[in-house]
Amino acid sequence: MSIPKYNFIFLLHVSRSGSTYLSRLLAENCGNLAVISETNYFRILIAHQKIYKEYQPNKLANLILEDPKFKAFKFSYAEVLKQLQRCDNHKQAIFSVTKMILEKLQIENINNVLIKDGGLVDFMPEIASQFEEFKIIHIKRDPRACINSILHTPKAFYKGRSSMGWDDIEFCVNQYQKYMGKMERISLSIGSILTIAYEDLVKDKNQVVQNVITYLKLQPSTEDKTRTDNYLRKQEFRIHRNIYRSSQIERTDAWQKELKKWEIIYIESRLKSLIPNPSILHKKSNLLVSMFLAKKNHLMGMINLNIYRIRRYLLKGNLNMFFLKVRLKANR
Template sequence: MKLIILLYVPRSGSTFLSSQLAKKYSNILVMPEIRLPKLMLEKEANVAIRYHELKRILEKDHQISSLDITEEDIVDLYKNSQSLRPESVLLSLAGLIAQKKGRQFDAVVYKCGSAGLWWPALKASYPTASFIHVHRDVRAVVNSALHSQRPYHPGEKMGRGDPWFRAKGWNRYVTGMQKLTQAGEQIIQVSYEALCHNPTAVLDNVINQLKLDVGVAVGGEGISVATSEQDIHRNVNKPPLKGRLDAWQGELKLWQVVVSEHLATEGMNTLGYEKRISKTTSAISYSACLFYGFIFHVYATLKFKLSRTLKHSVSPIKLYSRIVHRLRTRNLRSRW
């Protein structure tokens, strides 16, 4: 089975792309979004994982419940993984899900956008995997994040509800993916806008680059999302909603657009997204928007940190565990 990992900034159309792949090609298994591909990076790529370590990693993934696997399944997963290295574990897990479905698949897609920040550890842990990066206009990403609740953190908006934070993160991510591609890394780039305008052409191009044989594999069932994520993926298996492509123009405030375009200039230029508001705004208004955006960013950051502190009381043991975890993983994360 071919391993495919989908990389993205949240609200960039990754679920829609996954749905389109699953609907058109019945031999592609699309897994629900889980954190496992990134959590596996805590282990060295060439060091086998022990059973208790695998179980601990799975328990840390709060999204793993969407797979509906049992303790017995974990035991089987451990036994069936040929090398118990990250890539083998992902493939064995896909095989387990395929067995539950009573189906055979030629490829499996794992959605794990945050894993892209961990290159080159990601590439080292999954040496034969193919990678797809789906990107979307930063203003549409910011707009969607501002209107979407975090499914596993009630009361919180995605991207902290902060255009500054989301736009800056978007710029870092997409420019990082572009730099990797230019350096020769095999990353398939997919534009969400192009996917909506001409899904057949985009999907065919992706399949060709993946070198998958899909001659008879047409007519898949789409994908299902976890109950807790249904509110943010209401249109997952519907046709493209082209009216949403430019919805940000009527929904974002002036300062939110200015902040997004200013902080994401490099990424927008690289991907061919044209600035609009920034070109027609006076210097005074532009500066005022940035100033307000920064003040709001400071407020949103402090509110987020305080909320997390109050929600999760940190005992000395937990604090020690977090420090050890950060020391172990800080060198894995790419610095782009």
């Protein structure tokens, strides 16, 4: 079987940094570019190769279909397995599953594919060893605005009341800090990365899109593309619906009204090296109070997170994904 090859562009990001909005703009304005977002198939295939080495189509089909984001494409086990059995290794499988998704999205004759998956930050060395040519775009956002959005946004693919950050500001700050550290190491080891500030995207989206097109060495779209939500499935529309509205520049500072004072103090004290213009002069007493409140929320946040993990992996029978994640964590 002839397996197509694609030029991959990886959009790396912390959640709620504007990656979906940027994806929409690129899907509408870049010629010869397909956008695949909110699915973990690429990460799963790379992770499986990293941990298990051997190419195992049957196990991989089960593993990929345990991802709720991939399930949304409504592929059957037989379809996925048939595609994987035609491949000899993980790299071919990545190309083959990518082809499946593009066909499902009715996208044809496209060579350049943008993968929007912030979690791939942990697998860039493996990606670099597998693919000779690829590009990385990193979109970042003021951590106060980013964490504010995470704390007030429902978690996709999860029934019940829950924020993406589990109402746990310490967890959010830890994740943001770790992610930026990983991006710094990637930039030193891999090199050319296009970094975009969400605030710049909001102020002048046309200029930012042009910068991306230049970086990717693509051409602007010459056709009037009808707005499509192919890269945004129904489960996530409720949290990403703002991408269809004109950018509201005032929203970049919404955190000033929506975060509590102690939350601002906590974020700015923990991430001061990543915030050039802290808003509050912190007294030691205020800092101690904010640390106490954050720790209190962290306890409940971790309880809720672990309940979610039990439901998602153990009660729903997603054991392949569970054991892969355990092995990955032990391998770090």
